Amino acid sequence: MRRIPPLALTAAALLLLTGCGGDAEAVDDRPPTAPRGLTVHAGSATSVHVMWNKSTDDTEVTGYELYRGGKLVRKLPGTTYMVDLTGLTPRKKYVFSVRALDAAGNSSHRSPEVSVTMRAPAPKDAEPPTAPGKLTVKPSGGRAATLSWRAARDNEAVTSYDIYQAGSRIHSVDGGTTTALVTGLRPGTDYTFTVRARDAADNASPDSGRVKLTTAPGAGGDEDTAPGGFKVTTHETDGAYYLDLSWDQPRTGGDVAEYEIHLNGRQATTLQWGGSAPAGRAKHSFFISREEGQTYRVKLRAKLPDGNWGAFSEERTVTTGG
Structure with a gap:
């Protein structure tokens, strides 16, 4: 009888095991399609509005990167297809492009470049246009x-x-x-x-x-727009009590720049970030009272990128000096 060398048996066994490995996880190596329809509009001498059509992917587009003159200037979530850029130079020419990313780290080719020449500084003019x-x-x-x-x-x-x-x-x-x-x-x-x-x-x-x-009903209409992980504490400084709020910002497809804060069931104040909205967990502190032992019920909600108010966070109860 012909004997099969041990090394040959080992190789055959490995080949058999490999061929039966149906449980191996598929690797996502397909990039999203390049964004199309990029437009850039100079609304003033120093700002532009950039917009594009969404890309497609075999799994999901998770983000976009906006480039100006080949340099990355903004990262955006996969559900955002427009952005405003400010602080540009009057009369200067800029070139923009955008690319899409997926969860596996694959990136698309950049979109075709689009150029824009900024407007001249505005003339002295106090007369507004008529209404559309x-x-x-x-x-x-x-x-x-x-x-x-x-x-x-x-x-x-x-x-x-x-x-x-x-x-x-x-x-x-x-x-x-x-x-x-x-x-x-x-x-x-x-x-x-x-x-x-x-x-x-x-x-x-x-x-x-x-x-x-x-808008027509469809998938994604019930996404959670409430701030998550909402927490409220108090601290005292020089005889004044402050409320300290922290929360996870809702995933809304864009930056949340404004919040309504409600105390005891009524709107108490509005929070607007002075610059860019913070990434991830947000924090805010404000004066509430000079009296110890005052109890407050606190909740907040975000103004969404589409202009609507989102759902309220969970309501928390806190007592000054407690």
């Missing part, structure tokens, strides 16, 4: 809407149109266009939109008429 007219809105799925309006008039020129939802600016387009696609909305949600015209001197028109829209 005949605003209409049409749904574009559960997370987007298309708005159209009649052009405003100005003694110089309309340089930008700003789209507002419930009093919060959520998008801007060039003054030469009278339509806008607004993305980042939530399915099954009521919205009220208005539009204002703006000129180079940053004079803003009155609001257009209001239009209302309810």
